[in-house]
Amino acid sequence: MKRAIIIRYAELFLKKKNRGYFETIFENNIKKALEGLTFELHKNSGRYIIDGFDEYDVEEMVERLKKVFGLHTLSVAYITTTDLDGMLEAALLVCPDSGTFKVESHRGDKRYPMTSVEISRVLGGKILSVRHDLKVDVHNPDRTVCVDVREGGTALVFGEYIEGANGMPVGTAGKGLLLISGGIDSPVAGHMIAKRGMRVETLHFHSYPYTNDQAKDKVIDLAKILSQYTGVSKLHTVSVTHIQEEIHEKCKPELMITLLRRFMFRIAERHALRIGAQCLITGESLGQVASQTIEGMTSSNSVVEKLPILRPLVGFDKNEIIDRAVKIGTYETSILPYEDCCTVFLPEFPAIRPKLKDILAEEAKLDVEGLIKEAFASLEKIEF
Amino acid sequence: MIYLDNAATTKPNERAMARAQNFITERYFNPSAKYREGYALQSELKSARSSLLSAVADPTAFECVFTSCGTESNNQAIFSLARRGNAITTAGEHSAVSACFAELKQRGVECRVAPLQRDGRVDVEKLLSLVDEKTSFVSVMHVNNEMGAINDINGIAKRIKAKNPRVIFHSDGVQAYGKIPFKLAKEVDLYSVSAHKLGGLKGVGALIKRKSLVLPAYIYGGGQERGLRSGTENVFGIMSFAYAAEEKFATLKQDYERIKGYREAFWSALNPQHFDRISSQEGSPYILTLSAKGLRGEIVLHMAEDKGLLIGTGSACSSNAKTRYNKVVLAMGYSEQVADGAIRISFSTDTTAEEVEAAAAILSDVVNELRTRMNIKES
Numbered sequence: 001m002k003r004a005i006i007i008r009y010a011e012l013f014l015k016k017k018n019r020g021y022f023e024t025i026f027e028n029n030i031k032k033a034l035e036g037l038t039f040e041l042h043k044n045s046g047r048y049i050i051d052g053f054d055e056y057d058v059e060e061m062v063e064r065l066k067k068v069f070g071l072h073t074l075s076v077a078y079i080t081t082t083d084l085d086g087m088l089e090a091a092l093l094v095c096p097d098s099g100t101f102k103v104e105s106h107r108g109d110k111r112y113p114m115t116s117v118e119i120s121r122v123l124g125g126k127i128l129s130v131r132h133d134l135k136v137d138v139h140n141p142d143r144t145v146c147v148d149v150r151e152g153g154t155a156l157v158f159g160e161y162i163e164g165a166n167g168m169p170v171g172t173a174g175k176g177l178l179l180i181s182g183g184i185d186s187p188v189a190g191h192m193i194a195k196r197g198m199r200v201e202t203l204h205f206h207s208y209p210y211t212n213d214q215a216k217d218k219v220i221d222l223a224k225i226l227s228q229y230t231g232v233s234k235l236h237t238v239s240v241t242h243i244q245e246e247i248h249e250k251c252k253p254e255l256m257i258t259l260l261r262r263f264m265f266r267i268a269e270r271h272a273l274r275i276g277a278q279c280l281i282t283g284e285s286l287g288q289v290a291s292q293t294i295e296g297m298t299s300s301n302s303v304v305e306k307l308p309i310l311r312p313l314v315g316f317d318k319n320e321i322i323d324r325a326v327k328i329g330t331y332e333t334s335i336l337p338y339e340d341c342c343t344v345f346l347p348e349f350p351a352i353r354p355k356l357k358d359i360l361a362e363e364a365k366l367d368v369e370g371l372i373k374e375a376f377a378s379l380e381k382i383e384f
Numbered sequence: 385m386i387y388l389d390n391a392a393t394t395k396p397n398e399r400a401m402a403r404a405q406n407f408i409t410e411r412y413f414n415p416s417a418k419y420r421e422g423y424a425l426q427s428e429l430k431s432a433r434s435s436l437l438s439a440v441a442d443p444t445a446f447e448c449v450f451t452s453c454g455t456e457s458n459n460q461a462i463f464s465l466a467r468r469g470n471a472i473t474t475a476g477e478h479s480a481v482s483a484c485f486a487e488l489k490q491r492g493v494e495c496r497v498a499p500l501q502r503d504g505r506v507d508v509e510k511l512l513s514l515v516d517e518k519t520s521f522v523s524v525m526h527v528n529n530e531m532g533a534i535n536d537i538n539g540i541a542k543r544i545k546a547k548n549p550r551v552i553f554h555s556d557g558v559q560a561y562g563k564i565p566f567k568l569a570k571e572v573d574l575y576s577v578s579a580h581k582l583g584g585l586k587g588v589g590a591l592i593k594r595k596s597l598v599l600p601a602y603i604y605g606g607g608q609e610r611g612l613r614s615g616t617e618n619v620f621g622i623m624s625f626a627y628a629a630e631e632k633f634a635t636l637k638q639d640y641e642r643i644k645g646y647r648e649a650f651w652s653a654l655n656p657q658h659f660d661r662i663s664s665q666e667g668s669p670y671i672l673t674l675s676a677k678g679l680r681g682e683i684v685l686h687m688a689e690d691k692g693l694l695i696g697t698g699s700a701c702s703s704n705a706k707t708r709y710n711k712v713v714l715a716m717g718y719s720e721q722v723a724d725g726a727i728r729i730s731f732s733t734d735t736t737a738e739e740v741e742a743a744a745a746i747l748s749d750v751v752n753e754l755r756t757r758m759n760i761k762e763s
Contacts, residue, residue: 209686249759 001090002079003058004156006148007048007065010072010166026070026169032231033064045108049156051079062162067228069195070172071164075146077156082112082149087119087157088126091145094159095127100137103127104144109151119147168197170230175199176310177272178281179264180226180235182218182338185283185313187226187330188321192312193281194230200281201232203271205264207241210345215338224384225330236275238267239378243371244345251362253347257291258299258354259362265300266368267375269307280304285313285321290350299359386739386746389696390581391529391559391671391730397583400627407620415617416606425619432626439633440561440575441568441592449591449599449609450622454558454578455480457591458523460602460613461554461574462488466521470494472514473523474506475715476533480576481523481556498524500715503664504533508540515544521552526560526575530712530728531663532671534564541571552597558589562632563670565640573597579621583628583732588621632733639733644669646731646740653744657762658751660722662713670732675718675725676751678760681710684727687750693743696728 009026023043030041030048039061040052053061058076065074078090095101105119114122124136127145148156178190180202194200204219216237223235243263247256268280284292301309313321325331351358387395407428415425429450437448451457462471462484471493473485489495498511506524515522522544526537541553554574560566561575562582568575574597579588591613593599605614632639647669651661654674662673676684681697688695697710713723729743754760 209683209690210680212682212686245757 001093002051003055004049004051004077004079005053005058005061005065006075006077006156006158007050007164008072008074009047009070010164010168022070022169022172025171026068029068029070029169029171029231030065033068033228034061037061044150064228065164066162067165068169069165069167069197069229070169072166073161073164075158075161077146077148077158080155080157082109082153082155084122084126087123087147087155088130090155090157091123091127091147092130094143094145094157095131095134096143096159098133099142100135100140101127101143101145102136102138102141103147105147105149107149109149112149119149123147165195165229167195170194170197171199173197174279175201175275175277176279176281177268177275177277178202178226179268179283180204180219180223181283182215182222182334182336183283184318184325184331184334185285185288185321187222187283187334188324188328189281189283189310189312190226191229191324191328191330193310194226199232200226200230201234201236201275201277202226203236203238203268205238205240205267207244208239210241210244212338214336218333218336218338220382220384221333222330223382225328225333227384229328234381234383236271237378237380237382238271238375240264240267240375242374246366246371248345250365252358254349254351255354255359255362256345256347257350258296258359259366261291261296261300262303262359262363263368263372263375265309266303266372269304270372270376271379272307277307279307280309282309282311283313283321284311285316285318288318290352293352295353295355299354299356302356386693386743388729388731388735388739388743389694390732390735391728392696393580393586394583394732395734396580396585396624397628397631400583400624400631403627404620404624407623411619415619416608425617429617429619429622432622435626436577436590436629437592439629440557440566440577442570445570445595446568446592447595449593449612450617451589451591451613452587452615452618453589454556454576454581455589456602457576457578457589458554458556459484460591460599461576461593462521462523464600464602465552465554465574466493466523468493469518469520470496470514470516471521471523472496472498472511472519474498474500474511474525474535476500476504476506476528476530476712477523477525478529478556478558480558481525485523493520494518500533500712500717502717504528504531504662504667504712504716505535506540508536508543511540512543512547515547515551517548519548519551521554523554523556525556526566527557527564527668527671528712529559529671530710530726531673531716532559532667532669533664534560534667537572538569541569541573545571557592559668559671562629562636563640564668565637568592570594574599579625579628582632584625585621588618588625590625635733640669643731643733643735646735646737647672649737650729650740650744653741654748655751658748658755660718660725662716662718662722662726670730672729672731673713674727674729675713675722676727676754677725678721679725679751679754679758681725681727683754684725684747684750687754688746691746691750693746693750695743695747696730697726 042049080086080090103120103124105116107116176198180186190200413422458480485495496514537555552573557575558578561577573594575592580586660675710723710726
């Protein structure tokens with residue numbers, strides 16, 4: 001028996017006048033998520049139906065759709081004829097293995113000779129006449145057998161609501177630039193912002209040859225996992241090697257990270273403006289490491305002139321972040337042991353509460369503009 | 385590009401590949417087939433087996449089982465025979481042995497690890513002190529892949545058997561086979577070798593075993609390799625392995641001396657203020673392991689790579705390990721800082737004197753440049 005996937009969307013219904021705009025983006029995101037597979041997408045009274053796919057693709061389609069933001073729930077349904085025998089055959093396929101059930105019907109085709117209540121009652125009876133081991137429980141059933149009688153002589157029968165990613169369709173809330181390291185936090189931050197509908201591009205800083213290609217590949221892998229949610233299939237990289245060397249040579253070691261981060265934020269803002277991003281996104285969490293104190297954040301913020309910096313993880317504990325990383329599938333990659341650029345010149349005792357006066361004094365020893373310009377010369381765009 | 389990471393793998397020997405080519409294009413049959421073309425391959429495999437075996441062992445006392453790699457040979461030896469009492473290995477083993485011992489421990493076999501001396505060889509007295517009447521299995525690598533130290537496995541096996549004759553003695557010979565002048569003593573029960581370290585292909589190895597040793601089957605199936613390791617034979621891989629090995633063994637002693645000269649020339653060309661030498665003079669000439677003082681080996685590796693020199697930082701198989709330090713260098717008693725700076729230069733018979741000279745110059749340049757960039761003061 002052929003199957004279809006029913007997609008119900010999340011907050012879209014709230015956006016009355018803009019609904020068309022949101023729906024178009026949502027549809028495009030669905031199509032992008034299912035790229036490479038054969039399918040047809042139909043809009044159908046406040047939801048979407050996907051059919052015309054190869055049966056063996058169903059599981060993969062469901063997995064991909066579960067990552068599309070704006071999708072509330074989905075169900076895999078059997079497509080059958082609207083006569084009782086056809087509906088019964090499908091209903092038996094979605095009945096529980098044992099325990100209790102109820103039938104819930106919906107009648108899209110109002111000319112259908114039975115009412116919804118009658119369909120549920122009659123079909124329930126027929127199921128019981130075949131499956132003597134099952135019982136009906138209309139209040140708290142183990143499974144609800146859902147029947148949807150559509151116009152055109154077909155019915156959809158399903159027994160499960162699969163939770164989607166919820167949130168808003170990516171692309172409905174502008175564009176941001178995520179500073180992505182190889183760690184656990186930044187992909188989670190990107191995921192959270194993308195969930196609210198923002199298109200999230202990624203920028204990574206490396207220190208080749210102090211870091212290696214494996215570290216870079218790891219970040220590409222993380223960006224790829226993130227792209228399943230954001231639909232953005234590229235990563236920008238910039239080398240900060242010479243900046244680190246200059247700081248190492250000329251400045252106080254305890255300010256290495258603080259100074260480096262100021263360079264990173266400057267570069268990130270300029271790059272964001274170039275690509276039309278409206279904010280920077282980081283995975284910082286207050287107090288997690290020496291550079292993520294409020295003083296550290298103040299120091300970074302003071303070099304970003306035009307754009308807001310979103311720090312969605314600022315109030316999260318590490319464990320909470322890890323839980324999310326596991327859930328979105330980035331954790332396993334994040335914990336691979338390759339060095340990211342921060343650790344190579346890591347001072348033994350980094351300044352926890354750097355003072356702006358000291359930072360500015362140290363920074364004055366460096367050719368800030370020259371180094372930024374040089375770093376931009378190393379800008380690479382990796383598409384995957 | 386100069387390739388000096390031959391302990392990781394060697395360039396396939398083109399003459400051997402060309403000679404074996406007909407086993408792909410014309411004689412592609414299954415050696416187990418009943419028709420003549422298939423059956424004829426059996427005798428080809430037999431001659432390959434015999435030449436690979438007789439190069440290091442008495443063919444009347446030993447036999448050879450083809451496997452898919454050195455790692456598989458080690459796994460077969462260890463998991464087939466180290467099943468009771470206690471099993472002993474050294475702190476210098478390649479992960480193809482040490483990871484097996486970690487798994488043995490999980491399976492309830494008591495595992496003991498003998499420490500290394502400063503020169504990278506196993507401390508034989510301490511190893512012997514670990515052997516008791518319950519010891520069932522001992523594995524000691526022949527040539528250490530990280531820094532080339534050569535263990536006298538024949539001598540060690542003899543002393544172990546004198547203490548407990550029931551012990552089964554295995555050695556990982558992957559870095560020794562085709563490089564070190566040597567013949568197996570009868571006290572060595574099992575010896576693992578690999579094709580791609582001497583000009584053969586990846587995906588081919590062998591386990592040499594004493595004939596009278598009863599070895600259980602490791603991979604079950606069609607009964608190939610006399611039932612010990614089923615699976616259709618990799619005819620091209622095995623034949624090219626035999627042809628490549630034939631060349632190596634023909635000039636083994638001359639090459640040994642020539643490469644020894646290269647190793648010392650390389651070392652002499654470097655500034656000893658910038659490097660610690662980890663490989664000893666007595667080790668395999670094919671491996672020279674150094675530590676770049678105050679630098680991280682991998683950074684040196686990448687800088688050298690950008691200038692056209694490929695070297696290693698130790699076992700390629702352990703670069704995925706969670707700890708970044710070279711564990712074998714640590715086991716030799718060096719500090720973490722020295723282990724962190726470890727780089728491995730490994731030669732092959734293809735290496736030329738010009739390459740050695742040019743490579744040493746590149747390495748010197750790289751280290752000089754990095755020391756300047758990282759602001760390391762001359763001591």
